[in-house]
Amino acid sequence: MFKKQLSILFVITLWFALTIGLGTKAFAAGYPITEELIHNNRSGESLSPQGFVIHSTDDPGANAQAIHDYWDSQYAGSSAHYVVDDHSIIRTIPENEVAWHVGPTGNHKFLGVEMTMPATHNQAYFNETYNRTVWLVADAMKRYGWNINDIYSHHMISNMWPAETDGHTDPDEYLAEYGKTFDQMRADIQATLNQLNAPPAPPAPQPVVQKSAPKTQPVVNPEKAKKVEKAKKAEEVQNNGYIEIFGRWVWQAIAKVG
Numbered sequence: 143m144f145k146k147q148l149s150i151l152f153v154i155t156l157w158f159a160l161t162i163g164l165g166t167k168a169f170a171a172g173y174p175i176t177e178e179l180i181h182n183n184r185s186g187e188s189l190s191p192q193g194f195v196i197h198s199t200d201d202p203g204a205n206a207q208a209i210h211d212y213w214d215s216q217y218a219g220s221s222a223h224y225v226v227d228d229h230s231i232i233r234t235i236p237e238n239e240v241a242w243h244v245g246p247t248g249n250h251k252f253l254g255v256e257m258t259m260p261a262t263h264n265q266a267y268f269n270e271t272y273n274r275t276v277w278l279v280a281d282a283m284k285r286y287g288w289n290i291n292d293i294y295s296h297h298m299i300s301n302m303w304p305a306e307t308d309g310h311t312d313p314d315e316y317l318a319e320y321g322k323t324f325d326q327m328r329a330d331i332q333a334t335l336n337q338l339n340a341p342p343a344p345p346a347p348q349p350v351v352q353k354s355a356p357k358t359q360p361v362v363n364p365e366k367a368k369k370v371e372k373a374k375k376a377e378e379v380q381n382n383g384y385i386e387i388f389g390r391w392v393w394q395a396i397a398k399v400g
């Protein structure tokens with residue numbers, strides 16, 4: 143019975159350990175990325191990325207798979223390394239290859255990610271897409287050692303090279319619809335990077351176990367010890383005397399009976 147209780151306790155402990163362990167792992171690992179490389183809209187040029195440009199598609203209702211399929215199936219004259227929606231991050235072009243998202247100068251410097259849009263206003267869709275994009279960019283910052291000044295909106299790139307970018311201002315409007323600015327997005331990316339860079343939490347403090355103090359040897363007073371010894375002996379003698387008297391009495395009694 144006790145054994146059975148012990149094994150149940152063991153199973154519960156194991157379950158807790160696994161649940162907490164896996165939960166932490168999932169958080170540390172962020173979001174899964176699916177690689178589905180496209181066959182069209184590929185430059186074939188090599189890229190050493192120096193930063194990330196964040197876009198929104200301006201194509202309501204087309205999720206990440208739909209955008210992927212569009213770029214994959216035909217020439218569009220545009221592409222990005224990543225497409226994100228409310229449940230997935232798809233890598234469509236390797237990070238070491240130029241994509242077509244911000245004009246020739248920027249394309250040869252930066253990675254690009256497209257945030258997709260729901261068909262109609264949808265806060266949950268936005269939140270999931272936003273959080274995935276924030277994590278994706280923070281993770282790249284950690285991997286490449288970039289700082290937040292290496293992270294741009296398409297709008298910022300348009301201001302830097304106006305002749306090359308057709309005046310795009312995304313993703314500002316998409317963020318504004320959900321009460322965000324690009325500055326806030328950068329702050330959220332920085333906060334996520336800080337989390338990714340945070341040293342692992344120190345182990346929980348162990349309860350302090352008070353070691354039993356070493357037993358002090360009783361101080362022996364030789365005089366007192368002698369006295370005690372004497373008293374013990376006296377008692378022994380006395381006891382022996384009683385035993386002797388008792389023995390004699392028993393002996394006499396037996397003799398009488400006999």
Ligand SMILES: [Zn+2]
Nearest residue numbers: 197296310312
């Ligand atoms: Zn754009």
